[in-house]
Amino acid sequence: MSGPGGNETRAIGGIRPAGPGAFLVIIPAYNEQGALAQVVKSVHAHVPGAPVLVIDDCSEDSTLDVARRAGAEVLALPHHLGLGGCVQAGYKLAYELGFEYVIRVDGDGQHDARDIPRILDRLKTSGCEMVIGSRFAEANGPRTGAARSLGIRFFRMVLRPILGKPVHDPTSGFVGVNRRALDLFSRSFPLEYPEIEALVVLQRKRFRFEEVPCRMRPRMAGRSSITALKSLYYIVHVLLGVFVNMLRFEGRRRLPPKEE
Amino acid sequence: MDRLLNVTTGLSALLLVIVLISVRRAHIRPEYSITWLLAAAAMLVLSRVRPLLEVLRRLTGLPDTPLTLFLMGAGVFLIMMFRLSVILSHLRDDNIALAQRVAILEYHVKSQREI
Numbered sequence: 001m002s003g004p005g006g007n008e009t010r011a012i013g014g015i016r017p018a019g020p021g022a023f024l025v026i027i028p029a030y031n032e033q034g035a036l037a038q039v040v041k042s043v044h045a046h047v048p049g050a051p052v053l054v055i056d057d058c059s060e061d062s063t064l065d066v067a068r069r070a071g072a073e074v075l076a077l078p079h080h081l082g083l084g085g086c087v088q089a090g091y092k093l094a095y096e097l098g099f100e101y102v103i104r105v106d107g108d109g110q111h112d113a114r115d116i117p118r119i120l121d122r123l124k125t126s127g128c129e130m131v132i133g134s135r136f137a138e139a140n141g142p143r144t145g146a147a148r149s150l151g152i153r154f155f156r157m158v159l160r161p162i163l164g165k166p167v168h169d170p171t172s173g174f175v176g177v178n179r180r181a182l183d184l185f186s187r188s189f190p191l192e193y194p195e196i197e198a199l200v201v202l203q204r205k206r207f208r209f210e211e212v213p214c215r216m217r218p219r220m221a222g223r224s225s226i227t228a229l230k231s232l233y234y235i236v237h238v239l240l241g242v243f244v245n246m247l248r249f250e251g252r253r254r255l256p257p258k259e260e
Numbered sequence: 261m262d263r264l265l266n267v268t269t270g271l272s273a274l275l276l277v278i279v280l281i282s283v284r285r286a287h288i289r290p291e292y293s294i295t296w297l298l299a300a301a302a303m304l305v306l307s308r309v310r311p312l313l314e315v316l317r318r319l320t321g322l323p324d325t326p327l328t329l330f331l332m333g334a335g336v337f338l339i340m341m342f343r344l345s346v347i348l349s350h351l352r353d354d355n356i357a358l359a360q361r362v363a364i365l366e367y368h369v370k371s372q373r374e375i
Contacts, residue, residue, distance in 0.1 A: 014371030055363075077363045081356055089360040093367065191356065 015051045015073050017097050023120055024099045025050050026090035028083060029107035030057040033066045035219065040070035042113040043105065050116070053093065054107070057086040063107075084191035091189065095182045103176040108219035111174040115214040119176040122212050129181040129207035130198075132167070133174030133214035147231065155196055158239070162246060163203050168211055170196045181207060190245075196238050200245040264326050268307035268333070275300040295343055299336045306332055 015024065025043050029036055036054065043052050054067035058080040067074050075093055077086060087104060094102045101123050105111045115133055122131045136152075155170045173195055177185065184205055190197035202209055279296045282288040288296070306313050306329060317328040 014367060014374065073367075075363050075367050078359050081359055085356045085360065088356075089363055092360055093364050096364070 015053060015097060018099045020100055022099050023050065023101035023103065024094045024097075025052045025103050025105055025116065026087070026094065027052065027054045027067075027072070027105050027107045028057060028086040028090065029054050029059065029063050029067065030080070030083075030086070031059045031061050031063060032107035033059070033061040033063045035109035036063055036066050036107050037070040039105065039107055039109050039111075039113070040067060040072045042109075043116065044071060046113040047116050053090055055086050055090045057081055057083075082192050084189055084194035087194060088185060088189040088191070091177070091182050091185045095179070095186045099182070100179045101176060102182060104173060106173045110217055110219050112215040112217065115174070115212070118212050118214070119174070122210060123176045123178055126208075126210055128210050129178050129184075130202055130209040131176040132169060132172050132209060132211045133176075134169035134172055134211040135214065135216040136168040151231065151235065154235070155238070158242065159196065159199060162242065163199060167199060167209075170199060172214075174214055174216075190241055193234055193238050193241075197241040197245060200242050204245060204248055264329065265307045265310070268303060268329060272300045272304035272307060276304070292344075292347065295340050299340050302336055303333055 018024070025047065027036070027039060027043075032039075040052055040054065043050060052072040053075055054063075054072040055075045056064045056067065056077060058077050064074055064076055075089060077089060081089070090104070091102060101120060103116055103119055105113065105116070111133065119131045119133055122128075152169070152171055156167060159167050159170055175195070175198075181202065184201065184207070185198070188201055190201065199209065276297065279288065279293050279300065283290055283293045306316075310325075313325055313328060313332075316332060317325050320328060320331070322328045322331065
């Protein structure tokens with residue numbers, strides 16, 4: 001089956017090396033056997049022909065088999081690396097295979113695959129390096145729990161002066177990147193809680209991001225990796241990561257696009 | 261004071277022996293044992309050469325010698341812990357990069373076999 005940009009989907013022999021315009025959907029997954037099959041099928045249904053790569057972060061359940069049975073390609077990590085290491089492995093493979101765009105969808109079913117074309121379209125037309133699928137980009141966005149909402153507001157406030165523009169949903173994992181960001185993230189990507197720090201990594205390079213409104217659903221199965229007890233650690237860790245990335249800031253001059 | 265110095269000497273000597281045995285049994289790699297050996301040797305010298313401890317006390321402006329010995333020991337081990345944190349961080353980064361590379365290579369190998 002021929003995919004966007006001439007990709008082969010679910011081809012024997014894995015995902016084929018791609019060229020300009022090709023895009024890949026990656027799904028980092030850790031113990032997501034309950035929702036993953038539905039997520040993969042939903043991507044195939046709404047983005048026909050798109051190659052789907054599940055990165056299995058050494059799950060203890062049958063995530064790996066579920067992903068294969070659902071028709072996804074699987075990159076199986078030899079041991080648990082955490083979300084950042086897992087996503088970065090997918091970015092590295094996508095970069096090596098020559099993909100121009102990569103869209104990350106979470107494996108818990110919270111992201112709606114119908115929004116993938118919108119993110120891809122914005123990536124292609126805006127020329128910015130990253131597009132975030134945002135729950136809150138529209139005024140009547142969904143409500144989240146009080147603690148999470150407070151956390152998101154706090155990080156919006158922290159990031160506003162650093163990024164020089166507001167970001168409505170800094171913790172969203174529904175993210176599309178182009179090849180310049182892929183190149184950067186293949187070499188430097190936050191390893192534990194990557195979403196917020198990745199924005200600062202982009203800012204270091206004077207790369208741009210935009211947000212597009214997206215639908216967000218409750219997770220279909222499993223539990224969030226960020227429990228109540230881990231919230232405080234999360235805030236301290238992310239703040240430290242943001243601060244460290246600011247110290248690495250590489251100047252105000254925007255880097256020229258890299259030759260491919 | 262003498263008892264404190266003797267206890268420090270004994271503990272430093274014990275640490276030296278434990279580290280040397282660990283290196284011999286390959287429980288610690290030699291390159292990581294150097295910091296421990298240096299720390300133990302430093303504490304051994306400080307506890308045995310009182311004039312040196314007195315000089316350090318005057319230099320640091322501390323009120324008494326036991327406190328100087330305690331702070332020097334704490335300082336030496338803090339530096340060691342920092343160095344170990346640096347080593348651990350490098351190892352973790354290398355480990356993650358290696359795991360990712362193994363996964364990607366396995367993916368390519370598997371893809372080739374399927375063709």
